[in-house]
Amino acid sequence: MSRPLYRGFSGIGGKAAAAGDEDRYDPKEQPGENGIGACAAASRGRKRHLAVAAVRIGVLVLAAAALAGSVAWAGSLYAGRGAAAAVAAASAHRGYRRLQEQLVTDLLDIGELAGGGVRSREADVCAPEYENYVPCYYNVSDAVDVTDLGGGVVISYERQCAREGRVPCLVAPPRTYRTPVRWPSCKGFIWKDNVRISGQEFSSGSLFKRMMVEEDQISFPSDAHMSDGVEDYAHQIAEMIGLRNEFNFNEAGVRTVLDIECGFGTLGSHLFERDLLTMCIANYEPSGSQVQITLERGIPALIGSFASKQLPYPYLSFDMVHCAKCNVEWDKHDGIFLVEVDRLLRPSGYFVWTSNLNTHRALRDKENQKKWTTIRDLANNLCWEMLSQQDETIVWKKTNKKDCYSSRKSEPVLCGKSHDPESPYYQSLNPCIAGTRSQRWIPIEHRTTWPSQARLNSTELYIHGVHSDVFAEDTSNWDSMVRNYWSLLSPLIFSDHPKRPGDEDPQPPFNMLRNVLDMNAHFGGFNAALLKSGKSVWVMNVVPTNAPNYLPLIFDRGFIGVQHDWCEAFPTYPRTYDMVHADGFLSLEKRSKRRCSTLDIFLEVDRILRPEGWIIIRDTAPLIEAARSVAAQLRWDARILDLDIASDEKLLVCQKPFLRKQ
Numbered sequence: 213m214s215r216p217l218y219r220g221f222s223g224i225g226g227k228a229a230a231a232g233d234e235d236r237y238d239p240k241e242q243p244g245e246n247g248i249g250a251c252a253a254a255s256r257g258r259k260r261h262l263a264v265a266a267v268r269i270g271v272l273v274l275a276a277a278a279l280a281g282s283v284a285w286a287g288s289l290y291a292g293r294g295a296a297a298a299v300a301a302a303s304a305h306r307g308y309r310r311l312q313e314q315l316v317t318d319l320l321d322i323g324e325l326a327g328g329g330v331r332s333r334e335a336d337v338c339a340p341e342y343e344n345y346v347p348c349y350y351n352v353s354d355a356v357d358v359t360d361l362g363g364g365v366v367i368s369y370e371r372q373c374a375r376e377g378r379v380p381c382l383v384a385p386p387r388t389y390r391t392p393v394r395w396p397s398c399k400g401f402i403w404k405d406n407v408r409i410s411g412q413e414f415s416s417g418s419l420f421k422r423m424m425v426e427e428d429q430i431s432f433p434s435d436a437h438m439s440d441g442v443e444d445y446a447h448q449i450a451e452m453i454g455l456r457n458e459f460n461f462n463e464a465g466v467r468t469v470l471d472i473e474c475g476f477g478t479l480g481s482h483l484f485e486r487d488l489l490t491m492c493i494a495n496y497e498p499s500g501s502q503v504q505i506t507l508e509r510g511i512p513a514l515i516g517s518f519a520s521k522q523l524p525y526p527y528l529s530f531d532m533v534h535c536a537k538c539n540v541e542w543d544k545h546d547g548i549f550l551v552e553v554d555r556l557l558r559p560s561g562y563f564v565w566t567s568n569l570n571t572h573r574a575l576r577d578k579e580n581q582k583k584w585t586t587i588r589d590l591a592n593n594l595c596w597e598m599l600s601q602q603d604e605t606i607v608w609k610k611t612n613k614k615d616c617y618s619s620r621k622s623e624p625v626l627c628g629k630s631h632d633p634e635s636p637y638y639q640s641l642n643p644c645i646a647g648t649r650s651q652r653w654i655p656i657e658h659r660t661t662w663p664s665q666a667r668l669n670s671t672e673l674y675i676h677g678v679h680s681d682v683f684a685e686d687t688s689n690w691d692s693m694v695r696n697y698w699s700l701l702s703p704l705i706f707s708d709h710p711k712r713p714g715d716e717d718p719q720p721p722f723n724m725l726r727n728v729l730d731m732n733a734h735f736g737g738f739n740a741a742l743l744k745s746g747k748s749v750w751v752m753n754v755v756p757t758n759a760p761n762y763l764p765l766i767f768d769r770g771f772i773g774v775q776h777d778w779c780e781a782f783p784t785y786p787r788t789y790d791m792v793h794a795d796g797f798l799s800l801e802k803r804s805k806r807r808c809s810t811l812d813i814f815l816e817v818d819r820i821l822r823p824e825g826w827i828i829i830r831d832t833a834p835l836i837e838a839a840r841s842v843a844a845q846l847r848w849d850a851r852i853l854d855l856d857i858a859s860d861e862k863l864l865v866c867q868k869p870f871l872r873k874q
């Protein structure tokens with residue numbers, strides 16, 4: 213059980229001294245004609261090195277003696293018998309651990325003193341052309357001007373990560389960047405200079421890609437997105453499913469939606485008010501990015517495509533997949549893109565497809581007729597049922613009956629055990645039907661509806677190998693931690709206006725946090741606690757590839773998330789999250805033998821964090837102390853808070869500065 217936080221020792225990270233300051237030229241030591249100055253300097257240098265060596269030897273001797281004494285003490289207690297000896301032994305073990313951790317901290321401090329008090333050099337700021345830098349993708353720094361290619365040109369960018377190709381510098385915002393508009397006002401407009409746009413893409417493309425560009429802002433009036441508006445469109449989809457209106461989506465088991473090439477998040481913004489959580493995915497785009505603008509509006513989004521890799525989500529994760537005039541050619545490559553949609557959909561889930569191809573006028577063309585026939589046949593082979601067609605929109609429903617697959621006479625085949633992974637981290641697209649062997653094969657109409665869905669019962673937890681007592685303790689801990697976060701860190705982080713602990717949060721638009729990323733989500737407890745406390749935020753739950761894979765459990769709770777290797781770049785644009793949270797992440801990386809440096813990971817966190825955004829890291833004391841020194845290199849303002857006297861953990865709270873270009 214987490215104990216209350218209290219305000220402990222604070223260390224504010226300022227600007228670190230540049231490396232090599234101790235060797236700075238001093239005119240007082242300039243050698244004279246007889247060379248006395250030079251000899252004195254050399255003598256002082258030799259004495260200093262001898263002193264440093266003596267200090268280091270003394271520290272090593274002290275460390276060895278302390279550890280040996282602690283081990284001997286613990287051993288003598290373990291030699292005893294009975295319950296008292298066991299209690300004493302446990303106490304000795306805790307004492308040994310504390311001594312060991314304190315010793316590590318002292319060694320770091322003494323090592324810094326022995327080195328002349330020199331801190332690591334501050335990270336450099338990237339050149340201006342990297343202000344929209346997205347590692348692993350084709351970047352604007354080495355791209356042609358897409359505005360010269362003409363309208364309607366689609367360029368596909370494959371994700372290719374190479375650690376040696378990363379730029380080890382701080383990605384600064386554009387010169388005219390402004391603090392983002394707070395939620396919920398950002399749904400309606402954003403600052404134009406905060407995103408990279410060319411003006412070419414606003415009149416074409418996705419059904420929801422139109423916007424109004426004014427002098428200093430971009431606005432998103434809902435009535436402009438369709439002839440009848442997005443509300444009527446959502447109502448139409450609900451009716452096609454057989455519902456009274458879009459307010460009944462949850463009753464039908466729909467909570468999570470994957471929106472392919474979402475335009476600029478208009479449908480997701482509308483469905484959010486109906487308790488649906490929409491994940492937008494779109495290709496990397498050098499300008500006018502759907503993902504960048506959607507995140508700027510406060511709606512979940514991620515760079516992703518159906519080009520050649522599976523998306524980093526487990527199978528059977530989404531209740532609905534939506535595609536409105538997206539640029540996916542569903543009839544190509546033997547329908548492998550539709551097979552990927554089937555992998556992601558839960559049983560009885562819906563695929564909503566809106567396209568000009570579906571109109572009677574378009575089907576007069578023989579080529580369009582051929583495409584439509586191919587797509588229809590592929591859907592039938594996947595055991596999808598066409599529920600309805602209205603105007604340009606068609607709704608299919610995935611089967612919930614496994615015996616349908618055995619009655620088919622054509623491909624795709626069912627995946628074998630070795631080709632049915634639940635952790636498809638950017639694996640090649642699979643041409644077989646996945647998830648039929650999973651215990652998670654549960655029709656959406658049989659699942660607990662939202663918001664009770666977030667509290668999994670013992671039967672549902674058993675599917676994921678989690679005991680109900682463990683889950684209950686995790687839930688209780690996070691409820692306590694979030695209350696403590698809010699009381700301790702308000703109004704610094706969680707409110708624009710001062711308030712006393714225990715007071716109600718100010719009403720929007722004074723919500724400083726909207727986009728939150730959890731680097732090590734575990735069961736999604738941080739996400740659940742934020743929602744339980746009534747905070748108007750959404751959380752990108754990230755499950756590291758070197759951690760236990762609880763991402764299926766997170767999706768089954770009605771949340772969204774992604775698997776990710778933090779030694780690679782996160783698939784998003786710079787400046788897209790208000791807060792990054794990490795609990796136990798440093799310990800996880802340490803157990804994985806540090807495949808990459810903490811500085812590399814923190815540089816990536818800095819890239820995706822908005823200026824004046826916050827980082828909260830919870831971990832063991834020695835790792836927090838080490839992380840604070842790395843934070844200083846990134847110019848983060850850092851403060852260490854003790855959780856409580858009896859805890860082995862500390863809290864590192866950092867704020868990213870607003871780096872203004874000179």
